[in-house]
Amino acid sequence: MRVPFSAVPFALAALAGLAACSDHQPEQIRPAAELVAALPPGRPAIYAAALEGPEPFVRALYAVYAGDGRGLEPLPPGRDPIYGRTLNAMIGADFRKADGEAPFLNHDPICGCQDSGGLVLESVVVTESGATTAEAAVVFSNLGETHRQTLKLMKEGQSWRVVDVLVPGQPPLTEQLLKVID
Numbered sequence: 001m002r003v004p005f006s007a008v009p010f011a012l013a014a015l016a017g018l019a020a021c022s023d024h025q026p027e028q029i030r031p032a033a034e035l036v037a038a039l040p041p042g043r044p045a046i047y048a049a050a051l052e053g054p055e056p057f058v059r060a061l062y063a064v065y066a067g068d069g070r071g072l073e074p075l076p077p078g079r080d081p082i083y084g085r086t087l088n089a090m091i092g093a094d095f096r097k098a099d100g101e102a103p104f105l106n107h108d109p110i111c112g113c114q115d116s117g118g119l120v121l122e123s124v125v126v127t128e129s130g131a132t133t134a135e136a137a138v139v140f141s142n143l144g145e146t147h148r149q150t151l152k153l154m155k156e157g158q159s160w161r162v163v164d165v166l167v168p169g170q171p172p173l174t175e176q177l178l179k180v181i182d
Helices: 007-021 032-038 043-052 054-067 085-098 173-181
Strands: 120-128 133-142 145-156 159-166
Touching: 043 054, 043 159, 054 120, 054 133, 054 145, 054 159, 085 159, 085 173, 159 173
Parallel strands: none
Antiparallel strands: 120 133, 133 145, 145 159
16 A cells, blocks of 8 residues: 555654543553554655654665565656655656666665665664764675665755765766766
8 A cells, every 4th residue: 555655744643643642651652763663664664764863764765675675666756755856856857868768777776776685784874964964874785795885864854865875986876867967
């Protein structure tokens, strides 16, 4: 079942409202982080975790690949709310410029793959450089191969977003896309 992005904050607010109105003692009310963790891997869990902080957001992103290995259900290029506005604009421009051919970005930048299988998130180290910016150094294995990359994150509105992907030995994803769409 698809849950529209706009419905996630409303659903969390409704859950918080129900919890506040219940007869449970305060120590029995589950914190928002527990509610997010209870969601099955997928877009609703990612959107909810994006409201919690950079580390829960990144862990929710990779949980999708660890679950059934299918990754995220694709959205129209340039309209994925896990990415920041600028990166989304670049992805959309790359797709439009390809004009029916394979775009430059023909893989999933979160797992650096077209297919995932048995993805295991080995470590996440988040460094916040301000109230609205952070970097997440991730190490994961996919199809038996270890990968390292850094997700540059920014808080846009109330949610954390991926604004760039840095892979050792390669230019940043935004730089690569800019060369293609320029």
